[in-house]
Amino acid sequence: MSGKEKKTVKTVIDGKEYAFPQGTTILEAAKSVGIEIPHFCYHPGLSIAGACRMCLVEIEKMPKLQISCHMTVDDGMVIHTNNERVKKARKAMLEFHLVNHPLDCPVCDQGGECNLQIYYMMHGNYISRLRENKVKKTKKAFQIGPHVMLDQERCVLCSRCVRFCQEISKSNELGIFQRGDREEIDVFPDMQLNSPYSANVVDICPVGALLDKDFRFKTRAWYLESADSICPRCSRGCNIEIHYNLNRPWKNEGRRLARLKPRCNLEVNDWWVCDEGRYSFKFIDDDNRIEGPLVRTDGKARNTGFKEALELAAESLRNSAASTDVEIAVLVSPRAANEELYLLKHVFSEQLPGTRLVFSSATPFEPTEDDILRKKDKNSNTRGAELMGLTPDSAQVWSLSELKDAVLAGEIGALYICYHDITGLPEEFSAGWAEALERIPLVVYQGTNTCPTSEKAQIIFPAAAFAEREGTVTNFEGRVQIQQKVFEPLSEALPGWQIIQSLGVALGGSYEYESAEEVFADLAKNEPAFAGLSYEKIGSGGFVAKDAKA
C-alpha cells in the first residue's frame, strides 16, 4: 500500500450509486456489491487479457459495450450490467464460445463446477443454430504433465493457464498455437507441464480443458463436500479446502478425502498451492493407517483397546522414571498441532518430572524451496514448537543426534515418539537409528501410519490425521491457523491431544479438556507468544502470534 490515500469515486451500477476507490475495475467493483458479471479470462491473481468478451457491460455515453475486467470505475459513470443490450451481447458471446465446444459434459470431470455450464444456464439457454460440423482436434484428452490432462476441444481460449505459467510459476510451458477456429492451447514442443505448481492451472481453468489426472473419473464434483483447512506439507501453511466424500463410499476405493484445492488467502498463498502439498493427503486413507492401540509382546502386536494400552504405557513409564540411571525422552514432532505440543510439554513435565524433550524438524521429504510458496522446512508447525520453547535452541531440549548418543550410552529407559519416522529420515539423521531403537527398553509410538519406527515400538497409539482432528498450526512467519476437523478419525484413532491427555490421566494427573479449543484457550493463557489468541480470533484467515516476528 502506498502512503497516499486512494481517491474514491462515485459510480452508479444498475441504478444504485456506490463509492469505490479509484482504479477498481468495474468487475471487481460490481462483485464487491454483490453483482456477479460472468467472465472466463479474468482472474484476480493474473494480468488482464480481455480475451473472452463475456464481461461486457454498457456504460452510458460510450457508444460500444466495454469489458468490465479492464475498465475502471470513474466519477459519474453510469453502468448497466444486466440490461437487454448486455444480455444480448452475453448470449451472443456464449454462443460463440460454444460453437466448437464438444458438449461432452457427461464424461467431463469439470461438470458441475464448470463456468461454461453455469453461464449457459444463466445467460444462454438458446436453441443451437449451428449447422456446420464442430472442429475436431486430432487428439482428445492427453497428458501434458505429471498431474494435468489437456482436452483442447473443451478450451475456450481464455489464456488463464498461459498467463499463470508466465506470471506465477514463471515456467512458460504453455502457449496458444494456430489461428482462427484451429487455435489451441498446448505445451511448447519438447516441454512438459511439470513445474512444481502445475496443477494450479486445473483450478483456474474455467472449463474442462485442463483436468487433474489424480482426480480423473474418481467421483463427480457435486458428490463432494468441502471444509477449510491448512496444508500440512510445509511451513508455509497454505490455506486449502478439503473436498471429501463420505456418502458414497464405493467411489475412489473408499477414500474419504478426494482432493485438496487452494483457498484464497492474500497474506499466505494468494490463490495457489504447490503440487507437493496438493497431493500430500494420500496417507489419510492409506491401508497402513494404524487403526487401534497396539501392544507388542514377543513380536506380536495385539489390539488391546485404549484403556489397557494407556495403563500399560503409564506403568512402564513410571517404572523407567523410578530408575535413577535411565531417563525418559519424548521426541516432539513439529508436525503436531500447537495443542498437542502444549499438552506434551505440560503432561510430561508435570507427571514425569525430569523427562527429556527431544526435537527434530527433519522430514523424509526433499527440502525444496522457491520464492513462490514452498519452504525448505517441510513441517507444518516448527514455528509453533519454537514459540513454545521446544526447539534445541533451549538447553533443556535435545536434538536427534544428542538423543542417539544418549541411547547408545544406555541412558534412555523409555522413548515416546510423536509422528516421527526416525528410520525413514534421510541418511544423515537416520543413520544408526535402526539399531539404536532396539536398545531402548520401551518405545511408545503415537502416529497415523504404520512405519519402520512404529514396527519397533512396544506400545502404539493411533492418532488422527490433520483432517480428522481440530487443531492449530503456526506457519513460518508465526501465523496461527486452524485445521478444521473434516471427518471422524479412522476406526479407533483419537486426536493427538486426547491421547496425550489420557496418558496424563493414566499417569495420575487430572486433565479435563473437552475440546482442542479448550486446550488452546489454556495455551493462550500460559504461552506468552500466543497471548490473546482464540479460535474465534484466528478465524479462517489466521492470526499472527504476538511476538512471532521478533
Next chain:
Amino acid sequence: MGNITVKKIDTSRPMTFLERIYIWEILRGLWITNRHFVVNMFFHILNLFGIKTKRKGAVTIQYPEEHRGWHRRLRTRHYLARREDDSPRCVGCMMCETVCPANCIYIVAHDHPDPNVEKQADKFTIDMGKCVYCGFCVEVCPEDAIRMDSGHLEICSYTREDMIYHIDRLLEQHHDPSDYKNHEEWMEEYP
C-alpha cells in the same frame, strides 16, 4: 422408544343356527361357485357362436406360464444397452446415480481405451431390492444406455445378495419384445 398400545377389538359374534349345522353353508358356497361357472360358460358359448354381448365371460390366465401382455410404457427390469460394435453404451457419467431417489445405483468409472469415448463404467451395480422403478435413471441418461424395457418383471431371489445386479448381469439383458405384445390387442382378446 415409546410404548405402543394396541386396542383389541373383539369382532366375533355367536354363530347362527344355520351356520352351526354347517351343511347349509357348504351348499351356499357351492351355489356361488356354480353360479359363476354357469354364467361365465353361458357368455363364452354365446361368444363362440359369434353373438356379441355387453358382458364378457371371465378369463383365467395360467400365470406364470402365461401372463397378460404388458403395456409398451411399462417399466420392467433395467439393462445396459450396447453400441453397434457391442461395447457398452454407458460412459459412467453418474447422472442416474445422482438422480436415483432410492440411492440404489452404485457406479465406479475408469478410463476407456478409446480416447474419443474417454470414460466408461468399471462397476455398475443396481440393488433391485431398493429400486422403486421410477424410471428417472432412464429419463436422465444422456447416452440412452440404461433402459427399462427388458420385459422382465418377475424379480425374485432367495437372498438379498441375488437382488444386487452387477454390470455383467445388466449387460447380459436386452430388450425382449415378446411380452410387450400390443396391449390394446391383448385387451381386445381378453378384456
